[in-house]
Structure formats: structure tokens, C-alpha cells
């Protein structure tokens with residue numbers, strides 16, 4: 001994993017030691033079917049998502065992150081349909097799909113993971129999952145129980161790479177060791193990480209992943225839109241997002257967005273691209289959620305240029321206290 005700008009941009013990077021090659025930026029699909037929180041069906045529809053999908057592929061994004069949880073399976077269904085039928089995706093190689101198992105408290109046995117995995121495969125209309133992730137290390141079952149069950153499914157050929165999400169540094173190490181004992185690798189840990197949320201640095205997750213050669217997939221890389229420049233104290237995001245994420249952050253946005261615009265202007269780039277570029281320079285793989293072709297093209301354009309060291313440092317210094 002790198003830290004700081006590279007001299008040459010790369011079109012594909014390896015996901016941990018899995019052998020799977022992904023674009024430095026992927027696409028998040030929580031929004032695909034997320035009615036309540038994101039406004040799917042009211043502000044945007046399946047046609048917008050089909051165009052967003054095509055724009056991703058056209059601009060070099062080759063992987064999509066979903067979960068059985070998103071839209072209660074709807075996100076997987078929409079994605080499966082697009083991956084299998086969109087003219088932009090039927091060319092080889094097919095876009096890669098990462099999805100997640102959610103350890104609901106009533107799921108207690110391996111058989112429930114296998115049932116959930118089979119249901120995801122059906123919705124995605126796939127024979128195997130490129131990256132299967134344990135969504136959260138939630139009890140009552142210990143997370144190693146589920147990691148082991150995912151490893152069984154990988155050995156049965158249903159999963160190509162194994163990932164976790166929302167794991168601490170210690171949990172990541174333990175999952176990595178457990179898989180290593182079976183001759184398997186932990187490809188990734190997906191955590192919240194952005195210029196407005198640097199807790200993954202403070203809590204040691206980034207360092208632990210780097211040490212183990214486990215990729216960090218950065219979710220919420222645009223802080224749910226706050227880092228795009230369109231929201232601020234006078235133009236807050238929709239209510240639910242305001243309550244969940246923006247409450248204490250809106251006032252600190254203007255100076256940061258000002259700096260991002262200043263840095264972006266040297267590259268003809270938007271604040272979103274600056275936010276994503278910083279994460280790529282930190283050696284992580286951001287997966288911005290998209291609702292439209294415009295958002296997808298804008299985000300993908302962050303793969304075409306790079307922050308210089310001075311810009312990278314200034315952004316880091318301006319956001320050092322954000323956790």
C-alpha cells in the first residue's frame with residue numbers, strides 16, 4: 001500500500017494479495033434501491049442507475065460494491081441485471097462485484113451464511129462472487145465463526161476473494177491469521193474513511209492493513225456528499241443525512257471546501273475528485289456511491305490526474321482533527 005502521491009497513475013491495482021485487479025476507484029451502490037435514506041424511486045430511478053453504470057464502465061471503473069442489506073436485495077438485483085445485460089458490461093472482462101453478508105442476530109449457523117450467499121448469487125445472477133465481505137463483526141456469533149464459514153464457501157468455489165468490513169485493527173489481524181492457517185488470504189477491510197473522517201488512521205486500521213497487505217476499501221469517501229462542495233451551512237443535505245453525519249460538520253466545511261476548490265482548480269478538477277484523489281494517494285480504494293451518469297463520470301475522472309505532494313500534505317493538515 002502506498003502513502004502519498006505516485007509519479008504515475010495506475011489503471012488497475014491488486015486487491016490485497018487476492019490476484020484480483022480493480023480500478024483505483026470503485027462504485028458504491030447503497031443508493032441503488034435505498035428509498036428511505038437516499039430517495040431511490042423519488043429523486044432518481046433505474047434508468048438513471050443504468051446510465052450511471054454505463055458511465056462507470058466507460059470511464060474505467062471495473063468494480064461495484066453492494067450488499068444483501070441495500071434496498072433489502074434490490075441493489076444486488078439491479079446490479080446483477082446491469083452486469084449481465086448492459087451492452088457496456090457484456091464485453092469481457094466482466095465488471096467485478098463485491099457484496100456482503102450481514103450477521104443478523106438470528107443468524108446463528110453456517111447454513112444461514114450459505115443460504116444468504118445463495119440468495120445473493122441468485123439476485124446477482126452469478127455463479128460466484130468476486131469479493132464476499134462480512135459486513136460487520138456483530139455478535140452473538142464471534143466474527144471468526146463467519147470468517148470460517150466464508151472460507152468454506154471460498155473453498156467450494158463460490159467466492160473468489162474474502163473481505164471484511166468495519167473491522168478494528170485487532171480484528172483484521174485475527175481474521176488474516178485465521179484465513180492464513182487455511183492457506184487463504186484476507187483481501188480487504190472496508191471502513192469509513194474520508195477527509196472528514198480520519199478515524200481509520202487514529203485507530204490503527206490503516207497501519208494494520210498496510211502491514212498485512214490487506215486493501216483498505218474506503219466507504220463514505222465523499223462523506224455522503226458533504227465533500228462534493230454542494231452542501232454547507234446554508235445548503236444542508238437532506239434531513240436524515242444531516243442528522244446522521246452532518247450535524248457537527250457543516251460549519252467546518254466552508255474553509256475545507258475552499259481549499260479543495262483551490263487545489264482542484266490547478267487540475268481542472270471538482271472537490272469530489274480532490275477528496276477521492278487524496279484517498280487514492282493514501283493507498284486506499286474509495287467507492288463513492290453514485291445516482292447518475294454525471295456523478296459517475298465526475299468521480300471516475302479522479303483517476304486521470306494526481307495531487308502533488310504539497311497539495312496532499314495541505315489537505316492532510318487541514319483535516320487532521322476530523323474523526
Ligand SMILES: NC(=O)c1ccc[n+]([C@@H]2O[C@H](COP(=O)([O-])OP(=O)(O)OC[C@H]3O[C@@H](n4cnc5c(N)ncnc54)[C@H](OP(=O)(O)O)[C@@H]3O)[C@@H](O)[C@H]2O)c1
Nearest residue numbers: 028029030165219220221222223224225228288289295298
Ligand atoms: N461497509 C459499510 O458498512 C458501508 C457503509 C456505508 C456505505 N458503504 C458503501 O460505500 C459506498 C459509498 O458510501 P456512501 O454512498 O455512503 O457515501 P459517499 O460515497 O461518500 O456519498 C455518496 C453520495 O454523494 C453524492 N455524490 C456522489 N458523487 C457525487 C459527485 N461527483 N458530485 C456530487 N455529488 C455526488 C450523492 O448523493 P446526493 O446526490 O444525494 O448528494 C451520493 O449518493 C456505498 O454506496 C456503499 O456501497 C459501506
